[in-house]
Amino acid sequence: MSGRSTFYVTTPIYYVNDVPHIGHAYTTLACDVLARFMRLDGRDVHFLTGTDEHGQKIEKAAATAGLPPQAFTDKVSQSFRDLVVKMNYSPDNFIRTTEKRHYAACQALWEKLVAAGDIYLGKYAGWYSVRDETYFVEGETEVGPDKKRRAISTGAEVEWVEEPSYFFKLSTWSERLLAFYEKNPRFIGPDSRRNEVMSFVKGGLQDLSVSRTSFSWGVPVPGDPKHIMYVWLDALTNYITECGYPDVSSPNWKYWPADLHMVGKDIIRFHCVFWPAFLMAAGLEPPQRVFAHGWWTNEGQKISKSLGNVIDPVELVDAYGLDPVRYFLLREVPFGNDGDLQKRALVGRLNGDLANAYGNLCQRVLSIVAKNCEGKVPPKGTLIDADIALLDRAKGLLAAVRAELNEQAFHRALISIWEVIADANRYVDAQAPWALAKIDPVRRDTVLWVLAETIRRVTLLVQPFMPDSAAKILDQLAVPADAQAFAAFDRELESGTTLPKPQGVFPRFVEPATAAS
RNA sequence: GGGCCCGUAGUUCAGUGGUUAGAACGAGCCGCUCAUAACGGUUAUGUCGCAGGUUCGAAUCCUGCCGGGCCUACCA
Numbered sequence: 001m002s003g004r005s006t007f008y009v010t011t012p013i014y015y016v017n018d019v020p021h022i023g024h025a026y027t028t029l030a031c032d033v034l035a036r037f038m039r040l041d042g043r044d045v046h047f048l049t050g051t052d053e054h055g056q057k058i059e060k061a062a063a064t065a066g067l068p069p070q071a072f073t074d075k076v077s078q079s080f081r082d083l084v085v086k087m088n089y090s091p092d093n094f095i096r097t098t099e100k101r102h103y104a105a106c107q108a109l110w111e112k113l114v115a116a117g118d119i120y121l122g123k124y125a126g127w128y129s130v131r132d133e134t135y136f137v138e139g140e141t142e143v144g145p146d147k148k149r150r151a152i153s154t155g156a157e158v159e160w161v162e163e164p165s166y167f168f169k170l171s172t173w174s175e176r177l178l179a180f181y182e183k184n185p186r187f188i189g190p191d192s193r194r195n196e197v198m199s200f201v202k203g204g205l206q207d208l209s210v211s212r213t214s215f216s217w218g219v220p221v222p223g224d225p226k227h228i229m230y231v232w233l234d235a236l237t238n239y240i241t242e243c244g245y246p247d248v249s250s251p252n253w254k255y256w257p258a259d260l261h262m263v264g265k266d267i268i269r270f271h272c273v274f275w276p277a278f279l280m281a282a283g284l285e286p287p288q289r290v291f292a293h294g295w296w297t298n299e300g301q302k303i304s305k306s307l308g309n310v311i312d313p314v315e316l317v318d319a320y321g322l323d324p325v326r327y328f329l330l331r332e333v334p335f336g337n338d339g340d341l342q343k344r345a346l347v348g349r350l351n352g353d354l355a356n357a358y359g360n361l362c363q364r365v366l367s368i369v370a371k372n373c374e375g376k377v378p379p380k381g382t383l384i385d386a387d388i389a390l391l392d393r394a395k396g397l398l399a400a401v402r403a404e405l406n407e408q409a410f411h412r413a414l415i416s417i418w419e420v421i422a423d424a425n426r427y428v429d430a431q432a433p434w435a436l437a438k439i440d441p442v443r444r445d446t447v448l449w450v451l452a453e454t455i456r457r458v459t460l461l462v463q464p465f466m467p468d469s470a471a472k473i474l475d476q477l478a479v480p481a482d483a484q485a486f487a488a489f490d491r492e493l494e495s496g497t498t499l500p501k502p503q504g505v506f507p508r509f510v511e512p513a514t515a516a517s
Numbered sequence: 518g519g520g521c522c523c524g525u526a527g528u529u530c531a532g533u534g535g536u537u538a539g540a541a542c543g544a545g546c547c548g549c550u551c552a553u554a555a556c557g558g559u560u561a562u563g564u565c566g567c568a569g570g571u572u573c574g575a576a577u578c579c580u581g582c583c584g585g586g587c588c589u590a591c592c593a
């Protein structure tokens with residue numbers, strides 16, 4: 001990505017007032033695939049996810065549950081750690097904003113901002129609803145016929161309230177941010193988001209309220225502990241807490257600046273405007289790239305709690321299997337776009353791409369080998385043009401996938417891999433090794449070797465997406481552990497290696513019998 | 518209101534000035550039989566949202582209209 005050997009990728013830290021849903025699973029999955037790819041590609045990877053545990057909402061939710069805030073967040077945060085296991089994510093750490101080191105990092109950053117003259121004490125003013133215990137901006141309120149102003153969303157009466165608050169001088173950062181975006185065209189992806197952010201900044205920025213006195217569950221402002229640092233300053237700081245901030249001699253500091261913050265499109269402003277401004281104000285480098293992905297709909301419908309159509313990733317995995325779900329989420333939709341989760345489409349991918357194309361390719365090749373070659377990697381004879389053509393396609397995959405993932409184009413990476421799988425299936429039919437068995441066993445062996453070697457290369461690249469399934473296939477090819485990284489991409493299968501009995505890896509999905517019918 | 522984006526085969530999309538507009542899935546037909554009834558070959562379908570304009574030439578550029586989506590600050 002940057003040419004340096006480290007690769008630091010982060011998910012947002014997830015707010016613990018809710019259980020994980022498909023959106024959380026999706027963001028972390030994308031990061032996981034990148035982290036796994038980069039590790040296999042020899043990079044020094046640090047992959048961070050975690051939970052955001054502060055704020056008034058949590059304080060209230062804990063009180064409602066009759067628990068101290070820490071005990072409450074311990075409990076809810078666990079569901080996100082469980083998801084890591086369920087989805088086979090490979091984070092190097094799981095950070096929590098309630099950790100001591102995070103308080104230290106937030107307060108150190110705060111002091112830097114104060115020293116830089118970018119923070120001042122002012123008054124936060126807005127339309128406050130006592131009933132909702134929250135502020136509304138002017139546009140979220142309206143004056144009714146009784147001349148009383150109410151929040152549109154909740155109907156609660158609001159009153160003008162002012163409280164002391166510290167402010168970050170965001171208004172002074174517009175030009176520096178725009179200059180930064182210009183110099184770093186890759187900073188925001190996809191491009192449509194970049195346009196959005198830039199036009200937002202061009203419209204002028206207001207100073208940002210960064211402390212509150214209305215609750216206490218959070219990081220106290222240094223020297224003025226009645227003030228609690230406001231959500232985003234606290235939350236965003238996690239990315240440098242992990243790198244040891246403020247101790248720049250920490251072994252983890254080498255990972256900063258992050259190579260990629262993966263985010264949902266709803267929080268792009270915080271990552272692309274506020275965060276680089278905070279960092280530059282503190283004399284720190286902004287991250288190299290922020291990528292905003294889209295949202296999933298459920299069978300064409302917007303997902304919402306009130307509609308009751310929230311997608312639980314655990315249910316999906318239980319119904320269709322982990323790797324098929326991982327594959328589908330990244331293959332079905334151009335990454336960055338919104339996508340629709342249709343079970344019919346998922347089953348289509350599972351059966352068409354995984355069971356028929358890839359799984360069956362492995363199975364048909366490996367069973368001919370098992371039956372005809374004494375269960376060993378067959379001898380590689382003289383290669384003809386058709387052999388070389390297929391092998392070359394497979395060889396080209398590493399560079400192709402690397403380039404696509406560099407742009408977070410997961411779907412295109414998978415498309416290019418599956419093109420080679422389709423080529424391999426065509427090659428099997430064209431070469432008909434079953435017919436060669438009787439007339440030219442030497443040629444048959446070469447054909448089988450070419451196929452096994454192609455499957456090896458393809459499967460090395462499938463690893464980041466479907467680690468368990470790829471491991472099973474590599475085992476069936478007897479690829480040793482030390483030959484599974486991309487450094488060994490060109491280490492060809494050795495003829496004569498004993499292979500285990502082939503076994504199907506991607507069973508077809510058959511609709512469970514319905515009660516009626 | 519202002520800004521950005523999109524509207525291409527039944528479906529999901531690719532194609533951003535140049536020969537008869539492509540892919541995948543789905544559908545029909547043929548072949549194969551190693552394999553998870555898998556695989557391969559082949560056929561078919563489109564007034565490229567509508568109407569103008571620029572150009573030797575437009576799905577591709579410009580204008581208008583219709584339809585859809587997103588952004589327009591602190592509720593992650």
